[in-house]
Structures are given as structure tokens and as C-alpha cells.
Amino acid sequence: MPGSRRNDNFVDETFTVVADVLLRTVPVTGREKEAFTYYRDGMxxxxxxxxxxALRNYYEAARLETDPYDRSYILYNIGLVCASSGEHARALDYYFQALGRNPSLPQALNNTAVICHYRGERAIRQGDLETSEAWFDRAADYWKQAVSLAPNNYIEAQNWLEVTGRFGD
Known part of the structure; x- marks a missing residue:
């Protein structure tokens, strides 16, 4: 969709302009500016x-960034790249690292749940119903946390939790 692509480019360009203005005006150290620049370039x-x-930039940003909250977003984005590449175990590791620094990161909880759900579905295809239920229970735990942090963001997860009877567990 050409219009959609133009909108994406507009959003990317707007983010870059706003980030550059912030880097020039907000009083931060040179190291913090450098970390943010790598993070922005990774995005x-x-x-x-x-x-x-993206990974090269995120790794450099993670090396430079000392603030746990800011670092959580870098780690989360590394997890996104890993998940996009099908490296689910590695993605989970980065999501858990991000959550260790920022437990209020619903998107990391949601993405963890998505991977657990995927593994549950895979176990069903392999005929292992016991393992699939364990993965689905883990997905439910993460989705319940994500929903409690951002109740309006994960409607499909809420519906799945209701339909499977896992919401009240």
C-alpha cells in the first residue's frame, strides 16, 4: 500500500526529527546521547x-545505556528482532531481561505469551496435549499480567483467556 508506506516514512521521519530536537535540548550526558542515537538508529x-x-545498533546502545528503564526498551527491541527472525528462545531471554529491569512492560509480557501460545499450538500438532496445556497455562499467566497493566491493549488475549476459562485462574 503506497499510502501506508508514506505514512510509515512520515512517522519514522517525525520520530527522527523529534529525537534530534530532544538530544539537543534535554540536559543529558554525552554517553546518554550516544546510547539514544544508537537506539534511534536501531529502530x-x-x-x-x-x-x-538494528541488532548492531541495539547492542551498542545496550553497552552504553546505564538507566535500567531505558535499557529495558533496548532489550525489548532486541527481543523483537530475535522473534522476527524465528529465534524464540533468544527472544524470550531478552524479554525476560527487559522485564527484570522494567516489570511494567506489558508489550514484553504479551510477546512472551505469544511465544508460549505458539509453543502450545506446536505441541498440539505434535500430539502432546499435556505439554500444550502447560504452554497455554504459561501464556495465560503472561497475558493476565499484560492485561492488568494495559487493559485496553490486549482484547484478543482477554477473549482467549475468557474462552479457555483461564481468566479467573
Missing amino acids: SAQSVGEYAE
Whole structure:
């Protein structure tokens, strides 16, 4: 969709302009500015599917960033890139690291639940119903946490929790 692509480019360009203004006006150290610049460049690369470039930038941002809250978003984005590449175990590791620094990160909880649900579905296809139920229970635990933090963001997860009877567990 050409219109959608133009909108994405507009959003990316707007983010870059706003980020540049913030970097010039907000009183932060040189190291913090450098970390944010790498983070911003990682997001730009990720948005166009250049995952290797995104990871290089995120790793450098993570090396420089000392604030746990800011670092949680870097780790979360590394997890996103890993998940996009099908590296689910590695993605989970980064989501857990992000949650360790920022337990109020509903998107990391949601993405963890999505991977657990995927593994539950895979176990069903392999005929292992006991394992699938264990994965679905884990997905439910993460989705309940995500929903409690952001009740209006995860309607499909809420519906799944209701339909499967896992909401009240």
C-alpha cells in the first residue's frame, strides 16, 4: 500500500526529527546521547527490516545505556528482532531481561505469551496435549499480567483467556 508506506516514512521521519530536537535540548550526558542515537538508529533499521543493522545498533546502545528503564526498551527491541527472525528462545531471554529491569512492560509480557501460545499450538500438532496445556497455562499467566497493566491493549488475549476459562485462574 503506497499510502501506508508514506505514512510509515512520515512517522519514522517525525520520530527522527523529534529525537534530534530532544538530544539537543534535554540536559543529558554525552554517553546518554550516544546510547539514544544508537537506539534511534536501531529502530530505524528495524522498521525497514534491516535486522542485522538494528541488532548492531541495539547492542551498542545496550553497552552504553546505564538507566535500567531505558535499557529495558533496548532489550525489548532486541527481543523483537530475535522473534522476527524465528529465534524464540533468544527472544524470550531478552524479554525476560527487559522485564527484570522494567516489570511494567506489558508489550514484553504479551510477546512472551505469544511465544508460549505458539509453543502450545506446536505441541498440539505434535500430539502432546499435556505439554500444550502447560504452554497455554504459561501464556495465560503472561497475558493476565499484560492485561492488568494495559487493559485496553490486549482484547484478543482477554477473549482467549475468557474462552479457555483461564481468566479467573
